[in-house]
Amino acid sequence: MILAFDFNLFFDQTMNGVASGVIFSSIALAIVLIYRTTGLLNFAQGEMALFSTFITYKLAVDVGLPIAVAVVASAVIGFVGGAVIERVLIRPVEGAHNPLNVVIVTLGLFLAINALAALIFIKPGQEALRMPELFPAGEVLGIQKETVGFAFVLVLECVLLFLLLQKTKLGLALRGVASNPESSKLVGINTGTMLMVGWGLAAAVGAVGGSLAAMQGSGFDTSLMQTVLVFGFAAAALGGFDSLIGAVVGGLIVGIANAWTVQYVDALEGIELVVPFALILLVLLIRPNGLFGRTIVERV
Amino acid sequence: MSLLELREVTGGYGPITVLHGLSIAVEEGEVGVVLGANGAGKTTTLRAICGMLGKVGGSVFFDDTDITKASTQSIAKAGIAHVPQGRGTFTDLTVEENLRIGAINRRDAGVAADIDQWYSVFPRLAERRKQMAGSMSGGEQQMLAIARALMSRPRLLLLDEPSLGLAPLITREVFEHLGAINRETGLAMLVVEQNATIALGIAHRGYVLETGSIVAAGDAQTLVADEGVRKAYLGF
DSSP: OOOOOOHHHHHHHHHHHHHHHHHHHHHHHHHHHHHHHHSOOOTTHHHHHHHHHHHHHIIIIISOOOHHHHHHHHHHHHHHHHHHHIIIIIHHHHTSSOTHHHHHHHHHHHHHHHHHHHHHHOOTTOOOBOOOOSSOSSEETTEEHHHHHHHHHHHHHHHHHHHHHHHSHHHHHHHHHHHOHHHHHHTTOOHHHHHHHHHHHHHHHHHHHHHHHHHSSSOBOTTHHHHHHHHHHHHHHHHOTTOHHHHHHHHHHHHHHHHHHHHHOGGGTTOTTHHHHHHHHHHHHHOTTTTTOOOOOOOO | OOSEEEEEEEEEETTEEEEEEEEEEEOTTOEEEEEOOTTSSHHHHHHHHTTOSSOEEEEEEETTEEOTTOOHHHHHHHTEEEEOTTTTOOTTSBHHHHHHHHTTTOOSTTHHHHHHHHHHHOHHHHHTTTSBGGGSOHHHHHHHHHHHHHTTOOSEEEEEOTTTTOOHHHHHHHHHHHHHHHHHHOOEEEEEESOHHHHHTTOSEEEEEETTEEEEEEEHHHHHHOHHHIIIIIOO
């Protein structure tokens, strides 16, 4: 028996995948930004984004800013917050003999920021919060306007990051520190400042990702970013941890694969998470540096 | 006063002292060479100058300013460029980006012209300007490292064993370039080397370093001529 293939359903599900993929991409971008400048995986990336998401909500709902302005303002506040976290909490343990110390600090931050967000932003007995929508309901060319808008935001983020990293002196310094910290100091770059900027950028990108995530679905609470973080890590691994383009493509692949699994693979109902991860395992077996990760070519 | 002056400098790594009261001077316009075997403290000496050793005793003066406790970054800004051992290439930046990052603290409009100038001195770099710097040969990377350091328009160039890992022919070429740069621009240099013959060839003053102490010093000609020094320390 041949099942009639419902193309419209397939298309809708793919677009749903793109919408959540954009959010995974944002978090993956944030993870990659920090990984590239510091060689660290920041496990608190999702919760930092969560905190920023609450700030977006406060600015939009309590202060009454237009939601677009609130998201941008929250990204700016996130930038400052990320830079401060690097300077105050990460830097002091970074020089230690064991790089795992920093990982433990980011795990601690994961718990601390989540608890702090609950303490500050959630009143006892409160229902899930509703983030104002950035994009109107309805469809354009059969695609949800929200999905189109999310994709636009992601493209905008990528263009801005590309211009910053490739076309400015600050970007050159950031890439220099990622490439060779000691030589960076020797040419007179303040490497500490660059690490702060790297964390700040990551937090700003995360703030946007979190705010978008909160617009999906019916409401959000302090658990918003927990699965997103896992998918974000998956996306970063798929793309190769040092590639920004890889993070974007990885996020979209993970989002779409997840949406298809939910729709089409009934046998995995409830454990749909398996499929994106099987995919990642497969890719990493064939290409250990991820889809876009560089194989380091170095002659001595 | 000398452009660079180390007075009774001590220092090392953690509990291990490598430098035992070192005094070296580099004059404006001159090339100084520090010769020594592996483990003599050559690299450590340069790291002490650049603020890359944790604790440094004694004092380091550059242009009449005490830089003993200054940060690596501010020493670079003050005009000391350092080509570290292993050349310090930014391997995953392009050749051209390596040159631009050398000039990262310059605010003047002459950066592009300087890049072109180094391309004409080192045509191999021009051919590979868009290539990842890490994919170049050791000799090319050494040329790139020198050009990168000079992009900052320094007043003093420190070079850590430029001959390391290079074929004799390439080593000679590197030193010919260094000698020419010194003659043409008057840029002062401090080179630490194992290869005594070739390094003294471009030097005005030489120092022989042994286990963290200067055991012989003098102008380059005298040092080469001194049979005792030659036999004991220079190995020729």
